[in-house]
Amino acid sequence: MNYIPQILFAIILLAGIGYFASNIKKLVRNIKLGQAIDRTDNKSQRWANMARIALGQQKMVVRPIAGFLHVIVYVGFIIINIEVLEIIIDGLFGTHRVFASLGSVYNFLIGSFEILAFLVIVSVTIFWIRRNVIKLKRFFYSEMRGWPKSDGNIILYFEVVLMLLFLTMNGADYTLQLAGAAHYTQAGAFPISQLFVPLFENFSESTLIIIERAAWWLHITGILIFLNYLYFSKHLHILLAFPNTWFANLNPKGQFDNLESVTNEVKLMMDPDADPFAMPEEGEVEDVPEKFGASDVTDLNWVQLLNAYTCTECGRCTSECPASQTGKKLSPRKIMMDTRDRLEEVGKNMDANKGVFVDDGKQLLNNYITPEELWACTTCNACVEACPVSISPLSIIMDMRRYLVMEQSAAPMELNNMMGNVENNGAPWPYNQMDRLNWKNE
Structure with missing residues (x-):
């Protein structure tokens, strides 16, 4: 018996899975560069969110046409690939349609x-037309030039070729x-591919076998190539949408986290019996972070970095952003893409230096994201609400703003004036507490 096809198949299979595993290992390492955060509370609600949002596509169908087409592609691609199990068994053991006994x-x-x-072919064709013929505006912002634009089309071509x-x-x-x-015992029902029979009826049996075998090999090899392409593509969300929705922030939108060190300082200032100049007692360590806020990806928490890798680049966040709609520089999608690109840059730096990051003179702030973008945000949470996989660009924006204010004292003049008024007058307006009635005219 000739075992060469099985051996070749096993080599291709192991190479494809091995390369995928090595990239996933890098992915996990990069995400773990983020700061620790506990997102394991309310497990029942988290499982429900994952089932409803990631599996059930609840937030996709808010826009019915795109949502319905996406559900078809998602369900079709996942279910069709169940057949991959049969292909793997046939490839390793030299069988043909091993599950045909199911009748x-x-x-x-x-x-x-x-x-x-x-x-899937019909849906992907419509998606291609939306991108390249109709040219929906949200696919043509500045951050979508170059690779992001090509990536969006490459994945569509991939899906069509695999289905064909x-x-x-x-x-x-x-x-x-x-x-x-x-x-080739009779097994299976072929409501679509039987339409190909007139195209094949004039071919010899040997030619048909070559066509069938070539399509079989290209199909499984294409699936393995697609699997490994995911790491380099926005379509990594196919895998990461599930953990991302599970670890999403369950707090009410608009509720931000407080720095415990700052909270303790405020309490100290408000305590009339406290000595502000007292030194910590022996053995007591003040809870003061090394840095307030975030200027680079390693200052963000690991869920925010997971968010960056999960971004689908669909642009729903940016299309809903009031700052973006009014011509401001801010694009929430760009915030996530920049965070991912910087994280990848840090990861490659570590790969080139035996797992240790060597300062490259860059950071997320200024080199990727400008203060102008950060201060354009109105903190309305429209981007968070719009995201189909529970990503929060706002949390990254707020952490970087915190760094600008608390580490660099680089808030806009209007904000500095307001904070000065709050400190001196107990209100945002420039009147002391004896002139409260003047506020009504503001």
Whole structure:
């Protein structure tokens, strides 16, 4: 017996899975560069959120047309790839349609896969038209030039090619079944690929076998290439949407975290019996962070870094952002893309220096994200509400603002005036407490 095809298949399979695993290892390492944060409370609600938002696509269908098409592609692609299990078994053991013994159940599955494959092709074609013919505005912001724009189209071509290979494989297989070819026992239902039979009827049996085998090999190899392409693509969200929605912030929107060190300082200032000049008691360590806020990716928490890798670049956040709509420089999508790009840069730096980061003279603030972008944000949470996978660009914006104010005293003049008034007058307006009635005219 010739075992060369099985050996070759095993090598391709191991190489594909091995490379994917090595990239996932880098991904996990990069995310762990973030600061610690506990997001394990309310587990039941977290599981419900993941099931509803990541699996159930609840926030996608808020925009019905795009949402419905996305559900078709998502469900179709996931379910069709159930057949990959059969392909792997056949590839490793030299069998052909090993699950054919399931009979009518197998016929139903293959038939369903084919209908879904056709619907995926139709949906992806519409997505391509929206991007390249209709040219929806949110796909053409400045951050979507170059690779992000190409990536959006590459993934669509990938999906169409994989579905066509699947249907071509089945069409040639079905034609061989009708011809009574050896090893091609009748199994499966082919509502779509049977339409290919007229194209194949003039081919010899040997040519049909070559077509079927070529489509089979290209299909599984394409799936492995697609799997490894995910790490370099915005479509990494296919995998990360699930943990991202599970670890999402459950606090009410608009509720921000407080720095314990600052809270303690305020309490000390408000305590009439406290000595502000007292030194900490022996053995007592003041809870003062090394840095207030964030100027680089390692200052952000690990969930924020997970957010950056999960970003789908769909632009719903930016299209809903009032600052962006009124011509401000801010794009919440760019905030996430910049965070991911800087994190990747830090990761590559570590790869080149044996796992140790060597200062490259850059940081997320200024080199990627400008103060102008940060201060354009109105903190309205529209971007957080719009995101289909529970990403929070606002949390990154606020942490970087915190750094500008508390570390660099670099707040805009209007904000500095307001904070000075609060400190001196107990209110944002420039009147002392004896002139409260003057406030009504402001």
